[in-house]
């Protein structure tokens with residue numbers, strides 16, 4: 001965590017730093033007491049929180065706040081001052097101040113900072129969701145428009161191709177007319193391919209879905225890709241050997257992978273690396289909440305990442321639009337990503353793109369997993385995750401996560417007892433204490449929190465093993481208990497293999 005502290009008094013800065021040091025890990029403090037230093041810090045912009053005094057020799061805290069806000073609208077800014085004054089506080093809040101702490105009550109400061117950080121995080125999340133909803137609406141209306149045109153065009157093209165064909169059958173190959181008609185047919189064929197891509201974008205393709213293992217589909221494309229990619233591009237595939245199946249049209253998925261890899265190639269004219277990766281991921285309420293309109297559940301995540309030139313904000317905003325391209329005419333059609341977008345939507349999946357200029361681009365594509373483990377094929381290395389037969393008590397308040405955990409643990413051979421909350425968990429443990437080898441509990445639950453449950457159960461039977469799962473990082477609950485023997489922690493959303501592995505680890 002990087003703090004920017006703006007205060008004339010070295011003594012006050014020291015006090016502030018001391019207060020914060022104990023409460024936050026890995027802290028860096030950038031101290032500013034002069035205007036020039038402030039300008040420089042602003043230019044660098046390399047901090048997570050700002051603490052600013054009100055009365056500075058060269059300006060006021062309010063002015064600093066206003067300057068910061070124009071460049072960093074979401075940055076947490078806390079005013080730390082000894083001139084406590086309601087008016088200043090009110091004006092500050094109006095100008096976007098996150099919080100206000102008095103120097104004589106500095107013990108409140110860490111709390112104020114934590115709250116401001118959390119508020120900023122939520123605001124950013126909400127903004128992201130709003131943008132996603134807008135993007136979705138844009139795609140939907142474009143899809144309707146494009147789909148309508150493509151549909152009519154397809155009919156016209158059927159006519160054009162058909163009559164060209166008929167004409168061709170009536171003239172001899174030596175006839176100049178033969179040449180002309182052949183041109184018409186070939187051009188119409190190209191137009192048909194384009195129309196098909198547009199139909200894919202508007203989700204009007206007929207899918208031929210079956211339950212498939214994406215690893216197998218990708219391995220197939222890879223054969224082909226390795227032939228067409230130049231040798232200055234490294235292609236790496238990291239398949240999850242225990243990947244769940246998805247319901248998909250193999251040909252369409254091949255298209256997606258091809259398009260993304262070809263774009264990656266185009267983004268790396270000077271060479272680089274493409275990484276294709278598959279894994280199972282469990283999205284709980286919180287995990288799914290980060291994406292607009294996405295339900296919690298088990299997904300197969302396909303990642304295609306490159307180390308290429310990346311995209312700037314303008315390109316990122318428009319990349320899925322049909323005919324949007326930054327490539328030279330003749331090299332790009334601007335239909336690749338439109339297709340990718342449509343195909344994924346038609347598979348009830350969704351995607352998230354991470355791209356940074358000069359660093360590279362990562363496409364994360366989520367497909368809903370079919371229940372059951374995908375069929376393995378002989379070409380893959382099988383490294384099955386170990387299961388067991390012990391009895392596990394699962395205490396989890398989220399019904400979706402609960403159902404999934406139960407199904408998965410049963411699949412791995414365990415006997416599973418389910419509880420909705422800490423109180424029920426404790427009651428069930430009391431009834432069946434002798435048989436329960438492991439308790440898996442969410443840390444944040446209504447009624448009785450995970451840690452409280454843990455204290456109770458450890459009193460009843462100190463040898464029972466514990467696995468905590470949580471959307472929060474373990475460090476936020478204090479490291480002490482996570483490091484105890486027989487206790488493990490898993491951060492949500494977790495990979496199902498990781499869950500199985502961690503269970504074995506804690507049970508041995």
Ligand SMILES: Nc1ncnc2c1ncn2[C@@H]1O[C@H](COP(=O)(O)OP(=O)(O)O)[C@@H](O)[C@H]1O
Pocket residue numbers: 259263264267306308309310311315319320324325326327331332333334335336337338360361
């Ligand atoms: N991996 C990538 N790295 C950088 N830019 C990309 C990448 N993938 C797509 N783009 C950008 O998105 C645009 C649209 O891509 P696409 O729809 O496939 O059309 P095309 O490849 O024909 O230009 C590209 O022109 C490019 O600017």
Ligand SMILES: [Mg+2]
Pocket residue numbers: 259262263332334335336337
């Ligand atoms: Mg392309």
